[in-house]
Every structure is written in C-alpha cells, then in structure tokens.
Amino acid sequence: MKITVVGGGYVGITTSVALASSGHTVHIVEINKAKVNQLNKGKLPFYEDGVEEKLRWFLTSGQLSIHHQLEDCINESDAVFIAVGTPSLADGSADLTAVDAVAEQIGSYTERDLVVVTKSTVPVGSGEKINQLIRQKLSERGVDLMVDTVSNPEFLREGKALYDALHPDRIVIGTSSDRARHIMKAVYHDLHCPVIYTTIENAEMIKYASNAFLAMKISYVNELARLCERTNTNVQHVAEGIGLDKRIGSLFLNAGIGYGGSCFPKDVKALEAIARQQGLTMHLLEATMRINETQTEWFVNKLQAVLHNLGGKKIALLGLSFKPDTDDIREAASLKIIHLLTQRNASISVYDPQAMENVKNLHPQLYYASSSYDALKNADAALLVTEWEEFKHMDWEKAKMNMKQPIVMDGRNALSPSVMKKLGFYYDGVGLNDTQKGG
Numbered sequence: 032m033k034i035t036v037v038g039g040g041y042v043g044i045t046t047s048v049a050l051a052s053s054g055h056t057v058h059i060v061e062i063n064k065a066k067v068n069q070l071n072k073g074k075l076p077f078y079e080d081g082v083e084e085k086l087r088w089f090l091t092s093g094q095l096s097i098h099h100q101l102e103d104c105i106n107e108s109d110a111v112f113i114a115v116g117t118p119s120l121a122d123g124s125a126d127l128t129a130v131d132a133v134a135e136q137i138g139s140y141t142e143r144d145l146v147v148v149t150k151s152t153v154p155v156g157s158g159e160k161i162n163q164l165i166r167q168k169l170s171e172r173g174v175d176l177m178v179d180t181v182s183n184p185e186f187l188r189e190g191k192a193l194y195d196a197l198h199p200d201r202i203v204i205g206t207s208s209d210r211a212r213h214i215m216k217a218v219y220h221d222l223h224c225p226v227i228y229t230t231i232e233n234a235e236m237i238k239y240a241s242n243a244f245l246a247m248k249i250s251y252v253n254e255l256a257r258l259c260e261r262t263n264t265n266v267q268h269v270a271e272g273i274g275l276d277k278r279i280g281s282l283f284l285n286a287g288i289g290y291g292g293s294c295f296p297k298d299v300k301a302l303e304a305i306a307r308q309q310g311l312t313m314h315l316l317e318a319t320m321r322i323n324e325t326q327t328e329w330f331v332n333k334l335q336a337v338l339h340n341l342g343g344k345k346i347a348l349l350g351l352s353f354k355p356d357t358d359d360i361r362e363a364a365s366l367k368i369i370h371l372l373t374q375r376n377a378s379i380s381v382y383d384p385q386a387m388e389n390v391k392n393l394h395p396q397l398y399y400a401s402s403s404y405d406a407l408k409n410a411d412a413a414l415l416v417t418e419w420e421e422f423k424h425m426d427w428e429k430a431k432m433n434m435k436q437p438i439v440m441d442g443r444n445a446l447s448p449s450v451m452k453k454l455g456f457y458y459d460g461v462g463l464n465d466t467q468k469g470g
C-alpha cells in the first residue's frame with residue numbers, strides 16, 4: 032500500500048519506519064525545511080534508539096521518501112496519516128492549528144479517493160471537524176471524491192518507540208466507514224494484537240483516557256510515597272504488594288519525582304479542558320496534576336532539610352531527560368529542579384548521556400560536566416533525576432571520593448539503599464522507610 036505520513040516528528044517518523052517495515056511505500060511530509068534536509072541525510076531530529084538505522088535503510092531502498100509539500104505525494108497515496116503536534120493552549124485545551132491546516136491541505140490537493148487517518152492525539156469531535164474541513168475544500172474545488180476518516184491513536188513510548196509501534200498491546204480503529212476499516216486491516220496486516228473497531232469519538236476518548244489513567248497511577252503512588260515516609264513504610268514494597276493483584280497491575284507504580292514528557296502533562300490538561308467545556312469537574316484529574324506539580328518541590332525540600340541551606344551549595348544533577356533513552360526534555364522534572372535550586376541560590380552541575388545540548392539552550396549558565404564523575408566533583412549532594420542505566424552501574428565508591436559531602440538523593444529509587452549506605456553515603460529516595468534512608 033502507498034501511504035503518506037504528515038509530520039516528521041517522533042510519531043510521524045516512527046510510524047513511517049514501522050509502516051515501511053510492514054512492506055508499505057511511505058512518503059513523509061514535514062513542514063520544517065531544516066528537518067526535511069536533515070531527514071534526507073538520514074539523520075533524526077531527535078534521539079531514538081534503532082530508528083535512524085531503519086530510516087537510512089528505507090531511504091536507500093527507495094521505500095521511504097521525505098517531502099516538504101503534501102501536493103508532491105498525496106496523489107500517489109491510498110491513505111494519509113496525520114501525525115502533527117497538538118500542543119497545549121493557555122487554557123490547557125489542545126491546539127489543533129496544525130491538524131486543521133493538514134485537513135485543509137488534503138481537501139485542497141487530493142485528486143483521488145482517500146482514507147485519512149488521525150494519529151495525532153486530538154479531542155473528541157476532532158475527527159468530525161477534519162472530515163468537514165476536507166469536504167469544504169473539496170466542494171470549493173467542485174470535486175466529488177470518497178474521503179473516509181479514521182481515528183487511529185498512537186500508544187508508543189519514547190525510548191521504546193519502534194518496538195511499541197511494531198508490537199502494540201492493541202490497535203484502536205475508530206471509523207464509520209467499512210471501506211476505511213478494510214484498508215486499515217491491510218495497513219496493519221502483519222501486527223498481531225487485539226484490534227478494537229469503534230466510533231471515531233470513542234477512539235479519540237480512548238487515547239486521552241489511557242494517558243490520564245497512567246498519569247493517575249503515577250500520581251497515586253507518588254502521593255502514597257509521601258504517606259509511606261510518615262508511616263515508616265516502603266512504597267516500593269507497597270507497590271509490589273498491590274501490583275500483584277491483576278486488577279491493579281504492577282506497571283506504572285514506580286514512585287519518583289513526577290511524570291514529564293510531551294504527552295502526560297499535555298493530555299491530562301486537555302482531558303480536563305474537554306470536561307470543563309462540558310461543565311464537568313474531573314476531580315481525579317485535578318488531583319493528578321496537583322500532585323505532579325508539587326512532587327519535585329517536595330523532593331527538593333527533602334534535600335534542603337538534609338543540607339539545612341541550599342545557598343552556595345553545589346548540587347549535581349544526574350539525568351536531565353524526562354525519562355531514560357531519550358534526549359527529550361519537554362516538561363522534564365530536571366527543569367523544575369533547576370528552577371527551584373536556582374531560586375534557592377545553589378550552584379548546579381549537570382550530566383546526561385543525551386539531553387545536555389537541549390538543556391544548554393535554556394540554561395547556559397549551568398556547569399555541563401563531561402561525565403557523571405565530573406558532575407559530582409566537589410558536590411555537596413547528588414540528585415538522581417533520570418534513571419539512565421549508566422547511573423545504576425557507575426562506580427559509586429569512586430564517585431564518593433570526588434564529592435564534598437557523600438549525599439545522594441535518588442529521585443527515581445534507582446539505586447540500592449543498602450549498597451549506598453554500605454559505601455558510606457547518606458542516601459534517601461522517594462517513599463522509603465527509616466531503615467532504608469539515612470547514612
């Protein structure tokens with residue numbers, strides 16, 4: 032099948048590479064010329080393990096091509112996937128400017144019957160609006176074509192993007208058209224997982240409801256962590272104990288310094304905005320956001336209690352990306368921590384295997400270390416912000432010799448409390464009991 036994917040970001044590129052892996056011929060359309068040039072050289076505009084090699088492979092084989100304009104490839108396609116961004120507006124609702132623009136372009140340029148598939152995360156009702164925008168342009172041109180719309184939300188995680196795209200837990204296909212359903216079956220012919228056929232509106236809601244539920248799980252366990260510290264209980268054991276109940280499930284119960292990234296914060300806000308527009312208050316969503324907003328400050332306050340005063344202290348941040356295996360710093364806990372530590376007059380050194388350049392653009396005044404050991408030189412405390420594997424496996428005994436004070440605050444519960452204490456550190460994490468923390 033011949034497919035055009037509009038948007039050369041995380042989702043657009045990963046989806047395109049996955050579709051090419053399934054044997055389809057794919058055209059990617061990207062509005063940003065610099066990105067088009069970069070992609071044409073086989074370079075990703077972001078870090079995602081395994082995707083760049085595949086992109087180069089398919090560019091060389093001719094199965095994948097990059098374009099700047101939709102009109103260059105739309106008429107060679109059976110389906111067009113929309114994978115452009117849907118960022119937050121000031122009131123929390125999703126900004127659909129890019130999605131609407133693509134819908135209008137589709138209506139303006141298509142000369143053939145099409146299936147239009149929305150991969151972008153969009154509010155309930157957007158599919159219908161996309162449909163109307165396309166039809167309006169078609170009628171202005173006086174052409175009568177069969178354009179069927181589908182909502183096919185994406186559930187991939189950054190850092191595991193290609194694996195998730197090729198091995199999804201489920202595929203959701205929202206459409207009222209039998210023809211579109213048939214084409215979507217052919218698109219995903221080689222993926223083996225449950226497929227849910229539903230209405231466009233249900234599919235749109237499923238995406239937000241999934242992300243919000245996962246965010247809620249994280250905020251629940253983070254709030255529980257605060258209580259565990261007061262009651263001398265250990266949130267990791269509590270999470271393990273509850274997670275073994277199949278009705279609860281053990282994933283996404285890692286307590287830490289809050290969720291970040293380009294999606295959970297944005298999508299929880301957008302779902303709350305959808306409810307607000309309907310005159311409803313979503314109490315669980317409000318609490319989820321409030322807990323997440325205060326979790327980093329709660330953690331920095333713990334550090335301050337250990338050091339008494341942060342003014343003039345050197346604090347080393349290990350990890351800057353919002354999670355490991357990505358260079359993405361959107362809504363990362365590291366940025367909130369940098370803000371809080373700067374307000375409290377601490378001096379900050381940072382190290383991250385991938386995300387340093389992105390943070391340097393925002394905060395050039397920090398010390399950007401060449402390694403984790405370099406970041407820890409003369410530090411009064413280390414804050415483990417992102418659980419990169421290399422921090423788990425580093426030589427902490429050697430690191431301790433570099434530090435002014437052997438204090439490690441583990442924002443991701445990634446290290447072993449007993450090992451760190453045996454090495455002579457004052458160690459604390461998130462939601463640990465009295466025997467686990469301390470020195």
Ligand SMILES: NC(=O)C1=CN([C@@H]2O[C@H](COP(=O)(O)OP(=O)(O)OC[C@H]3O[C@@H](n4cnc5c(N)ncnc54)[C@H](O)[C@@H]3O)[C@@H](O)[C@H]2O)C=CC1
Pocket residue numbers: 037038039040041042043060061062063066114115116117129132133150151152153185186187188189293294
């Ligand atoms: N990043 C992620 O892990 C996931 C994101 N999503 C959703 O997918 C959508 C896209 O997200 P990302 O790929 O992360 O965004 P992104 O910001 O990385 O990429 C979007 C791309 O679309 C391009 N673009 C904007 N308007 C365009 C137009 N008219 N024509 C061609 N290209 C255009 C932008 O220049 C950008 O390169 C969002 O709705 C997001 O919520 C869904 C699942 C996972």
Ligand SMILES: O=C(O)[C@H]1O[C@H](OP(=O)(O)OP(=O)(O)OC[C@H]2O[C@@H](n3ccc(=O)[nH]c3=O)[C@H](O)[C@@H]2O)[C@H](O)[C@@H](O)[C@@H]1O
Pocket residue numbers: 152185186187188189190242245249282283284285286287288289290291292293294295353354
């Ligand atoms: O819509 C999206 O964009 C995507 O959002 C998330 O994926 P992603 O943001 O890439 O990353 P996650 O692995 O979900 O992590 C999000 C944040 O939650 C935090 N987290 C995750 C799990 C956990 O137990 N505890 C926790 O604090 C992570 O550190 C990270 O900051 C979802 O997991 C994907 O299914 C979805 O497609």
